[in-house]
Amino acid sequence: MTQRRFIPGLKDVARTAGVSMTTVSRYLNADLVLPPDTAQRVDTAIRQLGYVPNPHARSLGRGRSDTIGLVIPTIANPFFALLAAAVEEAAEAKGLGVLLNATSNNASRELQHVARMRRNQVSGLLFVSAHYHTPELVQALNDTRGLVLIDEDIPGVHSAKVLYDNYRGGWLAGEHFVEHGHRRIAFIGGPSELASTRDRFAGLRDAAAQADAEVTFEMYGAYAAAHGEDAARALLSLGRPPTAVFVSSGEIMIGLLDALHRAGVAVPERLSLIVFDDAGPLHLFDPPLTAIRQPIAELGARAVELMLAASHGDPAETEVRLPVELVKRASVAPPASV
Amino acid sequence: MTQRRFIPGLKDVARTAGVSMTTVSRYLNADLVLPPDTAQRVDTAIRQLGYVPNPHARSLGRGRSDTIGLVIPTIANPFFALLAAAVEEAAEAKGLGVLLNATSNNASRELQHVARMRRNQVSGLLFVSAHYHTPELVQALNDTRGLVLIDEDIPGVHSAKVLYDNYRGGWLAGEHFVEHGHRRIAFIGGPSELASTRDRFAGLRDAAAQADAEVTFEMYGAYAAAHGEDAARALLSLGRPPTAVFVSSGEIMIGLLDALHRAGVAVPERLSLIVFDDAGPLHLFDPPLTAIRQPIAELGARAVELMLAASHGDPAETEVRLPVELVKRASVAPPASV
DNA sequence: GTGAAAGCGCTAACAA
């Protein structure tokens, strides 16, 4: 019953194969090319014994782990889920594990995770945060090796960054609205202090201005459905409401659309809609939602790539801007009044 | 420039605080209650030095890590994303990290992940797999301490399990269809060899039988949109098609609904629909989808709980069956012919 | 190409 399992270690493999630990270790780490017969013996010993390296010992010895940390607000959001999937895949391909950390955009948890990672825990840190950032966080991030900022820039942090072309996203939305004849456009944004929010707004505004249209209503808030519901209420209570709305995220859009449905507002007949972020089955929505699509898989893949470069000593302060595109579906139509 | 950073260790803290390493170590692990002044000195030293424990050394020393492994098919699916979120949250609350592994339901990757975990890597393993299982996998899982099977049972594996009441889910769907007057019902299932698939079917069939209705069409396949599209094609080519369809997962449903839309089939007028799995914003779909809801957050939380119990030596072969419920929306209506 | 031995930073007997 109390059968104490024998766990083979490197030295067991070495003894069985008739070589030293060093040889086995270096062979396993491809530090060394072994004569065919020696290699053979080692391989056999490993198989016979069922040897599996102990990752902790390995990590302790070399001072880093083959794991990367992924810090995101929440995995429950399709955008981040897709991002995590891409990161996981890219990491797996490089033989790296992914340590997942959800922060709920909570500053102290972010700080805590970064601190833990920073030590030795991971060989790289992929960080996404969508709120105002304290100097402490900025400081901690700047002290972190192998850091890559994803999706949202953080002013003052000097690291590799993989971001989207938010301005262009706003512009595409504005252009599309304008082409359909809209003149009064609303912007329902995320937190107003974020660069991404401002960029999306700026793109929208500039595209509108090109065609004598304008953004007549702006509202900012958290990336949450509740914010979308609030926005819907505000929008509907306006004396002269806009005819088109650009929503800055999927979460917000869900709340907004929900409230619009409940209020019996016809989309796109009475209100046209474009959402930034094409995660989730938006094509099955009522109506199918026109969206700004971000290449999420590429975001994750590039991030892992840059992380590897950054942790390999390359102090590249690279900033990558990924392009976005407009996916036309059925939530935009000419305004009723035209 | 080449500033070599001094990294404080436990012994630095000990020296600074004027105590021994043991004292600090045990204090930090709450193994020990220190006199207020001593505790004070230690705390101060830690803060001054900016000491952060090295988790690798810790793990190596104690033979286990404060990390749990989560092995799922893919994080890109909302169901698993929500599950991962729940697990992450529960783990975080217990001070545990989550190591994420996506397998794409690939047997060899599953085996590989389990092997790595098994060694020492994690203190518990949460495992989800939705396909036929090889004896090797079953063997490996049975050799794993702190294992909890989630969502899908694997015959022959003796461990704690947290599953849903799939039969009841099928029954609720069947009952709902029957109440609306449906007599010919279709079942679009996942892989036919899975217990969950069979249970959902059995529930549906039995509920139908109670009311002189029957399941006139069955089709099985992967949990993928493509399977749903195939199913839609098959359904539409039937001479005397069913009037209601119970779909076994969200992924399948997405493909099915997409194909149905393209074919111009009115839902629910011509075909009523219920989907097992209420992840994602199904209430915004066209039409809002009636669904069997599974308590995903509870699934994750219970799994972590059981894992902790299992790894604390408690060889509990507990099996938890979580209840499901019917969420009525607008995708079920009486059949046209009635 | 190969081996001996000194750590990596912490935990946990075992003493004191």
Place this chain on the structure above:
DNA sequence: TTGTTAGCGCTTTCAC
């Protein structure tokens, strides 16, 4: 209560 010390299993100089 507190300190001493021997590992945990692997990596990595540095000789041979």
